[in-house]
Amino acid sequence: MAAIPIPTRQLYIDGSWKLPILNKCIPVINPSTEEILGDIPAATAEDVDVAVEAAHKAFYRNRGKDWAFASGASRAKYLRAIAAKVVEKKPLLAKLESIDCGKPYDEAAWDMDDVAGCFEYYADLAEGLDAKQGAPVSLPMETFKSHVLKEPIGVVALITPWNYPLLMATWKVAPALAAGCTAILKPSELSSLTCLELAAICEEVGLPSGVLNILTGLGPDAGAPLAAHPKVDKVQLSAMGLVLIAFTGSSATGSRIMTAAAQLVKPVSMELGGKSPIILFEDIDLDKAAEWTVFGCFWTNGQICSATSRLIVHESIAAEFLDRLVKWVKNIKISDPLEEGCRLGPVVSEGQYQKVMNFISTAKSEGATILTGGTRPKHLSKGFFVEPTIITDVTTSMEIWREEVFGPVLCVKTFGSEDEAIDLANDSEYGLAAAVISNDEERCDRVSKAIRVGCVWVNCSQPCFFQAPWGGIKRSGFGRELGEWGLDNYLSVKQVTKYISSDPWGWYQPPPKQ
Structure with a gap:
């Protein structure tokens, strides 16, 4: 797409455009190019x-x-x-x-x-x-x-x-x-x-x-x-x-x-904010679950308050599912957001880029494993781009499990029983959203009621309709x-x-x- 000049605007007050009284301004920086627009x-x-x-x-x-x-x-x-x-x-x-x-x-x-x-x-x-x-x-x-x-x-x-x-x-x-x-x-x-x-x-x-x-x-x-x-x-x-x-x-x-x-x-x-869980039970279609997991965490460049960035997956399918998930992640097109087919652009600013990279670095230092991603994409030398990142070997005391990253970073834990999955999902000071993926409708209903959040998605992640209520509990x-x-x-x-x-x-x- 051709370059676009940004419109010159003032403050909009009382139905008209007004210059700031102190005549201050803020630069607009394109996060893909780092250029001042x-x-x-x-x-x-x-x-x-x-x-x-x-x-x-x-x-x-x-x-x-x-x-x-x-x-x-x-x-x-x-x-x-x-x-x-x-x-x-x-x-x-x-x-x-x-x-x-x-x-x-x-x-x-x-x-x-x-x-x-x-x-x-x-x-x-x-x-x-x-x-x-x-x-x-x-x-x-x-x-x-x-x-x-x-x-x-x-x-x-x-x-x-x-x-x-x-x-x-x-x-x-x-x-x-x-x-x-x-x-x-x-x-x-x-x-x-x-x-x-x-x-x-x-x-x-x-x-x-x-x-x-x-x-x-x-x-x-x-x-x-x-x-x-x-x-x-x-x-x-x-x-x-x-x-x-x-x-x-x-x-x-x-x-x-x-x-x-x-x-x-x-x-x-x-x-x-949020630190929302997505729970994957053992009876699922792995590719369908992988797509919803990718969408739930990496849509909008991972900068979603409700991002399902804590993957809680049943231990019996964890290895096979993560192998499948990495293939999905590596297939994501990372580019200037105006390029056709882009599915992951940059985070919003240099400050946010540094914050995301610090989260990844801290996770490594605390003993977690970077399964994929964790760096700048090799084909992009400018812009605040972060590869979609999956982090395993996570403990519940780690910062990456507890704090909102607001970037394309997914952390993973496994579970063995439904009760354990619910406990892990509720192990957060946040309570905005959660996703549950299973072919067992009764189990989905039980888990949906047990998770302490404001929004629950069943067999999907991140759908939002302006007809339905939106909001959370706790922090x-x-x-x-x-x-x-x-x-x-x-x-x-x-x-x-x-x-x-x-x-x-x-x-x-x-x-x-x-």
């Missing part, structure tokens, strides 16, 4: 103040009738217009995503389909909100009637990661706007290009000013002041006057965000995104109860008549 604006606390004011104004404008308390159907029109523009611009968006974060072009194009579908889905749910308003509540006293209103929670801060730049942003933006919230999106500084193009799309479709504001910048300079902004905490309407922070990232960053939010009693929804965070659960993140429930009797309440004696 241009730069993006770097917001600071000063810009956060302006964006928060814009979102606050948009939420309250005309007493909320322009957006927050407009009909769901009117908001749905904008969501569908955004979806149509994403479809129209799919080749450009996919290409920008590939050169920005290293994602293979085919996968990036697939993500754009999901982005458009997600906006369409939440357009449907926005319309459905209209019918749900005023749902009656059954009461034990006939003298009262009660109903429930679902209202937008307010101004929301959305902080998103770099592995699915536009898709993960959409997981938050689409339901937030569907609910009637106004938002400030802060994408990762490592991959912001497509989120800035989302701003351009919002401008094209005429999204009301201030409804969605997009700030690119560093976490400490822009994300932290956004999470802790005191004025945003004072946003009040029927939505309780609180900001919801929807965040995806590492557990360490999540802890800092929670600390900042706690100072102002803000609700927080977090999807953090993987809390709250659920996607589906109707994702919309509920951005809604406040209000009870309205009316006394309908003409009789006096009668609790107190009336005063004497004059």
Whole structure:
């Protein structure tokens, strides 16, 4: 594919493009070539103040009738217009995503389909909100009637990661706007290009000013002041006057965000990291299981929060399966993500490359065996490429077993019994996802119930549908995104109860008549 110049963009605040107040910027580095492609604006606390004011104004404008308390159907029109523009611009968006974060072009194009579908889905749910308003509540006293209103929670801060730049942003933006919230999106500084193009799309479709504001910048300079902004905490309407922070990232960053939010009693929804297991029982088709194992760990260059990067395989098939798995891995095309047929691109940055290589080095020093991979591909002299890596002879105390790598690295342990497999699967501080592969449906059902995670895949790994809930437990965070659960993140429930009797309440004696 031909080279592509990256669009020159500014911060998107209050429906218009604005230079950062301190005029800072961040270089955009192509992880495949290590070349600087241009730069993006770097917001600071000063810009956060302006964006928060814009979102606050948009939420309250005309007493909320322009957006927050407009009909769901009117908001749905904008969501569908955004979806149509994403479809129209799919080749450009996919290409920008590939050169920005290293994602293979085919996968990036697939993500754009999901982005458009997600906006369409939440357009449907926005319309459905209209019918749900005023749902009656059954009461034990006939003298009262009660109903429930679902209202937008307010101004929301959305902080998103770099592995699915536009898709993960959409997981938050689409339901937030569907609910009637106004938002400030802060994408990762490592991959912001497509989120800035989302701003351009919002401008094209005429999204009301201030409804969605997009700030690119560093976490400490822009994300932290956004999470802790005191004025945003004072946003009040029927939505309780609180900001919801929807965040995806590492557990360490999540802890800092929670600390900042706690100072102002803000609700927080977090999807953090994972160290997900994939359990292979002895009754499986080895090639089918190998493909799902490869896909589950090495898709998106291994940079998936839910990557099934702990392979737990029955001891009776382990040797034969690993031999088959190595052949699958060696057949993966590793190349510039814009090359046709690429299935593994670079990790996102030099820092991430060093982190992944340090994990591999530490595993070796602790006594593990690098079965395949573990180095830079010999045919690529530039770029942050790591060969897909399989590590065996792993103990449960090793770092490679316990910590999220966020790169194309799979570690392996064997088991002899179902109980042992479950114990190994649960041997983690994380609890985002897990996969179980077996032809025994009853066993799959038992194991699915026994594993302590938020998502379980049976005879597959990594399918994700925006109709189904997504999220984890333990160090993987809390709250659920996607589906109707994702919309509920951005809604406040209000009870309205009316006394309908003409009789006096009668609790107190009336005063004497004059």
